Amino acid sequence: MVDIDRSVKTYYEQNQLSEEQLQKLAAMQDKATTAQQKVSTAQQHVPPKQWLRRSALAVASIMVAVLLFIVSGQNDVGIAERVAQEVAMNHNKALAVEYQTDSYDVLSQRMNKLDFKLRAPTAAFNEGLALIGGRYCSIQGELAAQIKMVDETGRVYTLYQTRSNEMLQVINADRIQSAQVNIRLWREQGLLFALAETGE
Amino acid sequence: MPATPDSLHELLNQGYRYALSLCHDASRADDLLQEGWLALLQANGPREKAYLFRAIRSRYLNQIKREKLVVMVPLESDYENNLSLERDELSSLADMQELEQALGKLRPVEREALFLHAAEGYTAEEIGQYTGQARGTVLSLIHRARHKLKSWISQQREVKHG
Numbered sequence: 486m487v488d489i490d491r492s493v494k495t496y497y498e499q500n501q502l503s504e505e506q507l508q509k510l511a512a513m514q515d516k517a518t519t520a521q522q523k524v525s526t527a528q529q530h531v532p533p534k535q536w537l538r539r540s541a542l543a544v545a546s547i548m549v550a551v552l553l554f555i556v557s558g559q560n561d562v563g564i565a566e567r568v569a570q571e572v573a574m575n576h577n578k579a580l581a582v583e584y585q586t587d588s589y590d591v592l593s594q595r596m597n598k599l600d601f602k603l604r605a606p607t608a609a610f611n612e613g614l615a616l617i618g619g620r621y622c623s624i625q626g627e628l629a630a631q632i633k634m635v636d637e638t639g640r641v642y643t644l645y646q647t648r649s650n651e652m653l654q655v656i657n658a659d660r661i662q663s664a665q666v667n668i669r670l671w672r673e674q675g676l677l678f679a680l681a682e683t684g685e
Numbered sequence: 686m687p688a689t690p691d692s693l694h695e696l697l698n699q700g701y702r703y704a705l706s707l708c709h710d711a712s713r714a715d716d717l718l719q720e721g722w723l724a725l726l727q728a729n730g731p732r733e734k735a736y737l738f739r740a741i742r743s744r745y746l747n748q749i750k751r752e753k754l755v756v757m758v759p760l761e762s763d764y765e766n767n768l769s770l771e772r773d774e775l776s777s778l779a780d781m782q783e784l785e786q787a788l789g790k791l792r793p794v795e796r797e798a799l800f801l802h803a804a805e806g807y808t809a810e811e812i813g814q815y816t817g818q819a820r821g822t823v824l825s826l827i828h829r830a831r832h833k834l835k836s837w838i839s840q841q842r843e844v845k846h847g
Contacts, residue, residue, distance in 0.1 A: 489803075489831050489834055489835060490799075490802070490803035490831070491803075492784055493784070493788070493799055493800065493803040493804060493834075494803050494804045495781070496781050496784050496785065496788070497702045497705065497706065497800060497804040498702075498804070499781060500701065500702055500705055500711070501698050501701070502694075502697055502698055502701050502715070502718075506697075506701075506715060507694050507697060507698075509719075510697050510718070510719065510722055511693060511694075511697075513719075513722060513723060513726060514693065514722075514726055514732075517726035517727065517729075521729055
């Protein structure tokens, strides 16, 4: 070691913290140690990490399942409502029929572009209604028949029939009101039916 | 792991001296030590010299960046050719006030390197690893620091003695 180094070492060794400064810094350590001990004690009551992971996984799985259920339900509701809106819009347009007939068989023969056979709805939905005729339309992009019917009072009803594809399959029997039109949705023999009537 | 009182005091004094080597100001060194010490405690880091020094250095560098306090003292130009102080005269450097003034003329990086080498006994290789500098750079810093100290003290003595 050269002399200048020894002098530098001596110089720095002469520089020391005062007792007051040392006490202050030591107190900081005591305070920090106490705080860390409290944290450590609290952590001892927490389940081991493995259990935490398992619990977190279980909670996450449940949340995902609930979310999927909700989303799935929302999709069902969403597509049903979209169909109802489309049906209501077409019903309100009150377009004239292209194929006039009082027979479902005749109408089905004339509307031969449909890839399904038109059928009269079950009595529960057809009671007191008389067929006037029909025209082509679409429901959610699926080719459909728009059938006009009237009841004994002359009140006009519009019946829609389409093949129940993958998207429309999720629709359950339902009653929906859209644009002041009452719509009943149901399913028969692989077809989706929608019956619309203007609300009171 | 808390340090024992004696080792704690020694550790804190080492930290203080290191901070002093960086900033060359007692009050500021005290602040640097306190900030570094607090950071070490909050991180529950080892109460060891290397960790404390690193915490202090980090804060010092942040201060420099923030305050732009990098002091570049071009001593070479003034004292490069004034090496009248011979090695056998260095024993008279007992005048610590004179040395303190001389240390204040060094760049912080030079003072730090000289402190770590002369006072803490680290090799140039170790200092280089710690400060992120090449060994050759550290050796150069130490050499220049010694050279500047000798030059400045020599010049001061010449002025005093006419």
